[in-house]
Amino acid sequence: MALGASHRLHDGVLAVDTMTRFALAVLALASGVYTYLGVRSLLDGSPTAIFFAAIIYSASVSVGIYAFWSYMARFFPHVIQASSRAALVGVMALGCAMIIAMSSWLNAAALAGSAALEQHLAETVQDYTADLDQAHQNALAAQSLLPDIQRTSERFARLAEDERENGALTGTTGSGSVVQLLSQMSAQLSELETGIIASRERVASLFDEGRAHLATMRTLVSAPGAVAPRSDAFSAEVVALSGVITSLEQTSIAPSVKRAAEDLSLGFIAPVADGRGADLVNRQDEVMQTIRASVAAQSQVLSNAADDILSREPVAERRFVPLSSAEAVLRYGADFIPAWAGAISIDLLPAVLVFILAVVHGAIRRQEERLPFAQRITAAELLEALEVQRALGRQGIDVEQAVQEADSEDERGREESNITSLDVSGKAPRKGPPA
Structure with missing residues (x-):
């Protein structure tokens, strides 16, 4: 049953992979469009210069947002160690602050600049x-x-x-x-x-x-x-x-x-x-x-x-x-909380997707750890093991005999450990019936 649940989660992750990339691309594009509208109100000069400057800035913002959340979605769910995951969380927090600084307030200016x-x-x-x-x-x-x-x-x-x-x-x-x-x-x-x-x-x-x-x-x-x-x-x-x-x-x-x-x-x-x-x-x-x-x-x-x-x-x-519209939004930000919430959500919504993937991959790892080794091994790992067995056989090493000897050694080690623990407790070992 655990094996079936694990496979279903694997299939689900593979199924939403394309959707995740599409969602990141759409959100990054939307943020870029609103950033363009916001930054255009701040620039002075000829209309042509303003157009190209705003396009370059908004394109940079879109690419940066898409790359940042793609990296986080690719690497964060697979990091297991607590220290490494804490480091990635710190990086994510820094990235979110930078995204808000370079994009979200301009998005808010585009959404509520005229009203402000x-x-x-x-x-x-x-x-x-x-x-x-x-x-x-x-x-x-x-x-x-x-x-x-x-x-x-x-x-x-x-x-x-x-x-x-x-x-x-x-x-x-x-x-x-x-x-x-x-x-x-x-x-x-x-x-x-x-x-x-x-x-x-x-x-x-x-x-x-x-x-x-x-x-x-x-x-x-x-x-x-x-x-x-x-x-x-x-x-x-x-x-x-x-x-x-x-x-x-x-x-x-x-x-x-x-x-x-x-x-x-x-x-x-x-x-x-x-x-x-x-x-x-x-x-x-x-x-x-x-x-x-x-x-x-x-x-x-x-x-x-x-x-x-x-x-x-x-x-x-x-x-x-x-x-300007951006300055007005900053000065009267408390009166335009819905616009600020929408502007920030466009940029930071991918964080929800990253955490969803992290939770799912964590659940997959926990379910696979409870499965026997024979059910956890993949086809590639099985082929590699057979290749190793054939290589050892060519060298005259009997793999089955080596495994039996290793199991015998493990059994003797467990018996000696039990005898030692009985001696330490002061109780005589229980004698079995004569053979």
Whole structure:
């Protein structure tokens, strides 16, 4: 039964030998084709030079893969010694690493290069969207000061009107120095209010322009067709969007608010009291001192608010770096694990065939070791033995007698060994019945 199983395994190995070679050839060719597609995206130069360089490289890869796995399939299953088999396993591991380095990553670039480039463009769109939003928020931050400025300007204008009509501050009606001072402060704040409103319109215009660039970039990411021309158009949009973001950063009115707030107190010029009587002059001076204190307080509030806006983190400078398909696959490899698995499997699948052959040949050797010698000897070995017997016969040596003498010597050696073991154990040998 063992003999039949061994023969069937032998027949199976012979039957799949051609299939094994065909499979190795097909896998090596497939790896070469995808390697050609991957390496072509990395080369620069004329189309003819790129074509021949990629063909030579991919052909070298195919031949190398086929030769390597052919050697392993031929020799690994027949190596029995543990040290030799461990050495071959180390060689196989080194070869697999070299195959991955020279072919598998290019295969992955061919399989998922376009998708990886599109992901690179998509993530770039997200980054620039965040930058545009941040620049827009920084530019609009000064708009939060507009209600306070409007309220203060209206308060000064209302006080000036009350003083002119009713003498609410000095007790004397008319357009005197107090009215002039209040009108002056209201005018300065109104100018600052006008500047902030104009800045809002400029910021809105720039933000709309930036969103238009982002919309074009998103369209390029998801558009059909080759990714290379889309990437070039994408780069042009990135340059334009970067200019918009820079303009938004420079459009912020916060520095102007800071300077205007300081001018309110540092550039405060109070007119000379123009009252006809000393009592009115004193009242005007007291009111103008109160106005100075109010202006100083308002100036400090605006200055602190402008400092908070200016302390915001500016938009970091960002550069768009175009990638090749191979570089994109390496950078975003974790997102394309199926493509990497397929690319590596094409190159390393022959290792499975090698281990299958090793297991089968090991099983054949174990089954043949349990067979009698007469069933294990081959026809060639039998013919060789008969030739040796005829040669010994010509020399006058009786082979059968020599075999019988050798068997007798073996029998006597076994009996002496048994007697020696009984003497050592201290027991008398068992006597048999008399002959």
